[in-house]
Amino acid sequence: RGVEETDLLFSQMNRLIIHSLLACQNVIINDRHCFECYGYDLLIDDDLKPWLVEVxxxxxxxxxTQSDRIMKQSLIRDVYRIVCPQDSWADWKGAVHSG
Structure with a gap:
């Protein structure tokens, strides 16, 4: 299995996530001043088809575990990169180190 299969798998996973969010968009709180992080559990079968288990x-x-810690630290870092504008990182880092 190669790059094309992997790209297709990730595309299908993204489609599952988008469709699940569209299905409940009327009950999701839409506040521009905050964000939510959802945890998606996906099962991938032998044919590389993703199945949504739960959200x-x-x-x-x-x-x-160590690998769990690395993954979750990366997740938190990525969330900060999305939520905080890149030019505000210097101010944020300074506030963390001084406080």
Whole structure:
């Protein structure tokens, strides 16, 4: 299995996530001043077809293993990159280190 299969898998996973959000968009709180992080559990079968198992509205960010810790730290870092404008990182880092 190569790059094309992997790209197709990720495309299908993205489609599943988008469709699940569209299905409940009327009940999701739309506040421009905050964000939510959902945890998606997907099962990938032998044919590389993704299946949505469940969506967690409050996924745990605690880590039980070293690889789990690395993954969740990367997730948190990526969330900050999306939520905080790049030019505000210097101010944010300064506030964290001084406080």
């Amino acid at each position: 967690n509205a409050s996924p745990s960010l605690s880590a039980s």
